[in-house]
Amino acid sequence: MSEVPAYLREGYITPDELFRKIPKPSEERLRARPVAVPECPQEIPCAPCREICPTNAISMPTPNDLPVVDYEKCIGCSLCVQICPGLAFFMVHYVGDKARITMPHELLPLPERGEEVVLLNRIGEPVGKGKVLTVVPREKTKGDTPIIIVEVPIELAWDVRAIKVVRE
Numbered sequence: 001m002s003e004v005p006a007y008l009r010e011g012y013i014t015p016d017e018l019f020r021k022i023p024k025p026s027e028e029r030l031r032a033r034p035v036a037v038p039e040c041p042q043e044i045p046c047a048p049c050r051e052i053c054p055t056n057a058i059s060m061p062t063p064n065d066l067p068v069v070d071y072e073k074c075i076g077c078s079l080c081v082q083i084c085p086g087l088a089f090f091m092v093h094y095v096g097d098k099a100r101i102t103m104p105h106e107l108l109p110l111p112e113r114g115e116e117v118v119l120l121n122r123i124g125e126p127v128g129k130g131k132v133l134t135v136v137p138r139e140k141t142k143g144d145t146p147i148i149i150v151e152v153p154i155e156l157a158w159d160v161r162a163i164k165v166v167r168e
């Protein structure tokens with residue numbers, strides 16, 4: 001019997017595990033413009049990301065296959081992040097010594113543009129502080145979840161996948 005992958009046992013995927021499944025965008029590509037990266041390692045019957053992509057950048061021969069993005073075709077429109085029901089798509093853009101992460105944000109309250117927030121890793125641990133650059137409320141997205149763009153230290157680009165709003 002084959003061994004159950006760690007991400008199934010633990011319930012979250014590490015960057016190392018992710019990039020054994022799909023290619024990692026090059027640093028040059030990450031600096032050029034935002035690029036979408038699916039963190040969707042399970043073969044489940046689901047394909048709205050592929051259907052909504054305006055440039056056919058997401059390849060998935062059948063809905064049971066894993067989504068794989070052609071990073072050169074991705075124009076950074078964020079529609080895949082907006083539509084993914086599993087909250088599994090993110091966009092990453094390196095700018096100087098920061099990274100801008102586009103992510104779904106399901107919890108209330110919504111952060112405000114310019115607000116400093118606590119950065120959380122994939123298991124919800126605080127790993128630092130960052131700044132919210134953009135907030136797109138649910139009614140202005142193609143899905144059911146608001147999306148936000150958060151500026152984080154570049155060394156946390158592949159760790160931060162959620163934020164927490166902390167107000168006095």
Ligand code: SF4
Nearest residue numbers: 053074075077078080
């Ligand atoms: S960001 Fe837009 S262009 Fe890029 S993969 Fe997602 S839907 Fe396609």
Ligand code: SF4
Nearest residue numbers: 040046048049084086
């Ligand atoms: S929409 Fe989301 S959950 Fe569905 S296949 Fe695409 S990345 Fe995976």
